Amino acid sequence: MSRRRMPYLPEFIAPTRHTDPLEALAQVRLIYESSVTHLRDAMQRFVAGEALPGHVRAYYPFVRIQTDTVARLTNESAHLSYGFVAGPGSFETTLTRPDLYDKYYLEQFTLLLQSHRNELEVGVSTQPMPVHFSFAEHDHIEGTLQTESCQLIILCFMAIKARWWLMILILMAPQILQSEMVTIAHMVALPMTFMFIT
Structure with a gap:
C-alpha cells in the first residue's frame, strides 16, 4: 500500500x-x-x-x-x-x-x-x-519560520518533477548549513525556477 x-x-x-x-x-x-x-x-x-x-x-x-x-x-x-x-x-x-x-x-x-x-x-x-x-x-512570513519549517515548505506546497529534487537540494544545502533561518523567498524561488524547465 x-x-x-x-x-x-x-x-x-x-x-x-x-x-x-x-x-x-x-x-x-x-x-x-x-x-x-x-x-x-x-x-x-x-x-x-x-x-x-x-x-x-x-x-x-x-x-x-x-x-x-x-x-x-x-x-x-x-x-x-x-x-x-x-x-x-x-x-x-x-x-x-x-x-x-x-x-x-x-x-x-x-x-x-x-x-x-x-x-x-x-x-x-x-x-x-x-x-x-x-x-x-x-x-511576510519568513521571520516566523525555523529552518526545519522552511525545508518542509517544498514538500507541502510545491509540485516539482522528481528529477529536480536532487538539484534543488544541492543548491539549497549551503544556505541551510550556513544559516539558521532560510527565507521563504529562497524556498519558493528556487523550486519555481526549475518547475518550468523540462
Whole structure:
C-alpha cells in the first residue's frame, strides 16, 4: 500500500457554461479566489505549526470555447485581431488575477460570444498556482519560520518533477548549513525556477 499522501485541495467547483460574459467572469473570480484563499489559509496554518493533511495544491481557472466553423458570426469586430478563434476546434487558456484583468477578460469573453455564438466553459484547470502568488501585498512570513519549517515548505506546497529534487537540494544545502533561518523567498524561488524547465 502506498504511503503517498493525497493532495489537500480547495472545495471542488464544477465546470459551468455561460452565454453571458459577466456570469463567465464572475465564475472565473470565484475559482481564482477559492484557490488563493485555500493557499493563504494553508500557509497560515502551516506557519502556526499545524500539520497539513496532504500536499497543498490549488489551480488556476480556465476558459474554453468550442467552435465548428472558421467564420465569425458578426461583422462588428471583423477589424479586430483578437476576440475570436482561428478555426474549428476546442480552445482554452488559464486565467490569473481577475481583479487586475477584469476589463480585458470581459471584452474577450464578449467578443468570443459575439463571434462564435457558442457557450464559454469556465472551470478549474490543471495548472497549479504557486503558493507565493497567493500572498497578499504585505504578507511576510519568513521571520516566523525555523529552518526545519522552511525545508518542509517544498514538500507541502510545491509540485516539482522528481528529477529536480536532487538539484534543488544541492543548491539549497549551503544556505541551510550556513544559516539558521532560510527565507521563504529562497524556498519558493528556487523550486519555481526549475518547475518550468523540462
